[in-house]
Amino acid sequence: MARVYNFSAGPATLPEKVLKQAAEEMFDYKGCGMSVMEMSHRSKEFQSIIDTAEADLREIMNIPNNYKVLFLQGGASLQFSMVPLNLMVKNKKCDIVNTGQWTKKAISEAKKYGQVNIVADSSKDNFTYIPELDSSKFSKDADYFYIATNNTIYGTVYKNIPEVGNVPLVADMSSNILSEPIDVSKFGIIFAGAQKNIGPAGLTIVIIREDLIGHADEKVPTLLNYKTHADEGSMYNTPPCYSIYIAGLVFKLIKENGGLIAMQKYNQKKAQMLYDHIDNSKLFKSPVRKDSRSLMNVPFVTGDETLDAEFIKQASAKGLKTLKGHRSVGGMRASIYNAMPMEGVQALVDFMREFEQAHK
Numbered sequence: 001m002a003r004v005y006n007f008s009a010g011p012a013t014l015p016e017k018v019l020k021q022a023a024e025e026m027f028d029y030k031g032c033g034m035s036v037m038e039m040s041h042r043s044k045e046f047q048s049i050i051d052t053a054e055a056d057l058r059e060i061m062n063i064p065n066n067y068k069v070l071f072l073q074g075g076a077s078l079q080f081s082m083v084p085l086n087l088m089v090k091n092k093k094c095d096i097v098n099t100g101q102w103t104k105k106a107i108s109e110a111k112k113y114g115q116v117n118i119v120a121d122s123s124k125d126n127f128t129y130i131p132e133l134d135s136s137k138f139s140k141d142a143d144y145f146y147i148a149t150n151n152t153i154y155g156t157v158y159k160n161i162p163e164v165g166n167v168p169l170v171a172d173m174s175s176n177i178l179s180e181p182i183d184v185s186k187f188g189i190i191f192a193g194a195q196k197n198i199g200p201a202g203l204t205i206v207i208i209r210e211d212l213i214g215h216a217d218e219k220v221p222t223l224l225n226y227k228t229h230a231d232e233g234s235m236y237n238t239p240p241c242y243s244i245y246i247a248g249l250v251f252k253l254i255k256e257n258g259g260l261i262a263m264q265k266y267n268q269k270k271a272q273m274l275y276d277h278i279d280n281s282k283l284f285k286s287p288v289r290k291d292s293r294s295l296m297n298v299p300f301v302t303g304d305e306t307l308d309a310e311f312i313k314q315a316s317a318k319g320l321k322t323l324k325g326h327r328s329v330g331g332m333r334a335s336i337y338n339a340m341p342m343e344g345v346q347a348l349v350d351f352m353r354e355f356e357q358a359h360k
């Protein structure tokens with residue numbers, strides 16, 4: 001069977017080139033007679049895999065030297081706890097912008113450890129935009145300021161990173177890390193589950209400014225303390241070795257293809273093609289405000305649930321898979337992460353046109 005175009009929000013499609021290389025190296029990784037899945041994380045082969053992955057990520061994201069890169073487990077969701085456990089230590093207070101399900105979960109975890117100030121919230125309009133921020137509502141003494149840069153379910157993204165002064169800015173970038181260049185020095189912590197734009201599930205990348213490490217209470221479980229992982233080069237215990245290996249291949253490919261500037265251009269082209277089609281269509285509509293539209297996750301609806309279901313069914317039969325929208329938005333959602341080729345978006349647009357013709 002030929003490969004389909006998989007529009008899943010996560011775990012998501014991976015670059016074909018990476019999958020082919022992984023397949024080739026499955027039985028015998030560079031002459032060591034075993035796969036990466038089977039080798040000791042203390043072996044020199046694996047040490048080289050994780051070191052190279054980190055060096056390549058540092059290069060493509062231009063990560064300053066005073067930041068650590070951690071390769072953790074527990075998903076992005078564990079960071080909803082680790083962030084307050086490690087950062088909410090001084091004034092036990094944080095500011096959060098509520099832009100969807102993932103920030104709601106971060107809010108409910110943070111509330112277990114201190115005071116949460118919701119500085120802005122777009123929930124009453126079903127999170128269809130990134131709210132305006134009024135800095136007079138920011139706490140001057142927050143231990144950190146928290147955002148989700150791209151909201152996977154609703155298809156919204158910050159077009160500008162908020163200015164929060166000296167308060168460390170923490171960002172959940174699970175669904176748009178590596179999609180465009182960002183200035184890492186504006187953030188205290190950036191974290192991302194790997195399964196959207198990096199690699200397989202099981203790996204969570206944390207990029208953390210060094211001065212934020214080492215302040216957790218001693219009662220915080222060892223594995224939930226950033227210091228443990230920073231001190232041990234992410235090898236206090238067995239890391240998600242295979243996921244790190246695949247992530248490393250993805251980083252290498254991004255480098256070869258011209259880095260994040262090239263990635264951004266490609267992503268803008270893909271998203272533009274899809275949004276232009278939606279905006280010019282009489283059948284399909286985008287629920288997202290134009291100034292907040294994500295390059296990665298593109299929800300669209302017909303307004304008729306039966307028609308949506310028919311669209312999803314017919315698309316699937318044509319090899320355009322996993323287009324069903326999240327239940328809280330309905331309709332369709334095309335996740336067009338880095339690894340989704342232009343041809344996939346073109347095939348989707350072609351099918352949307354065909355479907356609209358047939359349902360006039």
Ligand SMILES: *Cc1c(COP(=O)(O)O)cnc(C)c1O
Pocket residue numbers: 010074075076077078102148150151152172173174175193194196
């Ligand atoms: C998918 C996602 C999560 C949850 O990730 P897990 O790795 O499943 O815990 C959190 N935040 C955002 C923005 C996501 O897209």
